[in-house]
Amino acid sequence: MVDLNGDYRYNILAAAAMLLQCQLAGVACGHSRRKYKIDYPDMGCGRYASKLSDKEWVEFNSAIRVHQNYVEQLPIAVGGVLLGGLYFPRFSAALGAVYVVGRFLYAQGYTKFGPKGRMAGAITANLSAIANLVTSFVGIYFAFKNGN
Template identity: 50%
Template sequence: MTVIANVPISSDYGYVILVAGAFCFNLYTTGVSVGFQRRKHNIPYPDMGCGPYANKLELKDWTEFNNYQRAHYNYIESFGIVMTSLLVGGVFYPRLQAALGAAHLVGRILYTYGYQKSGPQSRYKGALLFYPGFLGMVGVLFYSGAKLAIGF
């Protein structure tokens, strides 16, 4: 066991690191899927789905591209909060935080797949799993901070 600032790091923290790595890989593959859509619909950078190239698409193609783009953006928007909660809260409760992170990741995968394939109305199945995992991780983060700061 390693001790950093009087906080022991359990070997169970390895589970947290594995889940964090899975998140990174999944975020990367989500971005790659947007790249495939760019090529499929001939939308070069810097057009982000609302520029001159995207405006030339038929509605069906424009919607498909933007569903992929938006699913990826949504992932990016929450990634910092998720990683901070997972990695910092996992120092104190590694197995719990890894389990909550894994639940969030599975929900995120379902959410992204639904969004990409059928639009925003199809993301809710993933959200049913992803939000409890997310809120749990944030709760563990705050509890861990309170425990460290005031001996809670």
């Protein structure tokens, strides 16, 4: 069994929080589907969605985009927090926590204020994900340099 008594356990926690948060965004999509009676495979631009008012269409598509964007970003964020954590576990886990907060702000802003409302969360989440990728490459560089 893997020893998770060290600091890397926080990276595992951050990755698990990201996965849970993405799943909850998917649940919110399901609520929007039921609210607006949009069946699969309509993703917001099909026959069912065409029957919505403009306001309803924007609200439905905002919920869909929150989840879809998370799905698009999740491999980068989880990979970054797990790889960066191999070399700099505390720093990388902290960046993972910032990412989770950023995604929360993104979801709240997008669903309440539309696409412009996502910016604070998008910037926060994206900068933390990029920082974790940089952390990963810095760690890899030092591992090669030191022969580890």
